[in-house]
Amino acid sequence: MEIATRMRALRRAFRTDVESFYQPEHREQGFMRAQDRYGTMRDFPLLQCSISILTLRKGVPASTGLITEELGQLKGAAKATENGIALKTLAA
Structure with missing residues (x-):
């Protein structure tokens, strides 16, 4: 199997696995709103690799x-x- 094909499969698996970290509404929005380290509310994108x-x-x-x-x-x-x-x- 070509390395790029393996890496695409690994990336898809990561995306599927990481979805379990988020609430359904965050997955639908594609981000989550939370307080950053400075106390400011902002939108954080969902994890990707x-x-x-x-x-x-x-x-x-x-x-x-x-x-x-x-x-x-x-x-x-x-x-x-x-x-x-x-x-x-x-x-x-």
């Missing part, structure tokens, strides 16, 4: 800095997508 997949092809210099930078960019990209998944392959 984003998945970033970085593939390094043979011969790519895999420095910690490079991987950290690429994963940081992928994290932002994943959060901005409808399906919550971002993929990238680094080739030599």
Whole structure:
């Protein structure tokens, strides 16, 4: 099974499991209203997960800095997508 397919299934399972944390009205609204740490009432989105997949092809210099930078960019990209998944392959 392709890794992206597995990750999509994992994301769906997370979404289903996390729904049990919320009241039906929160699930319908897509958010819950609560007091933040400063005492201000605000809307909090329901929990979600984003998945970033970085593939390094043979011969790519895999420095910690490079991987950290690429994963940081992928994290932002994943959060901005409808399906919550971002993929990238680094080739030599």
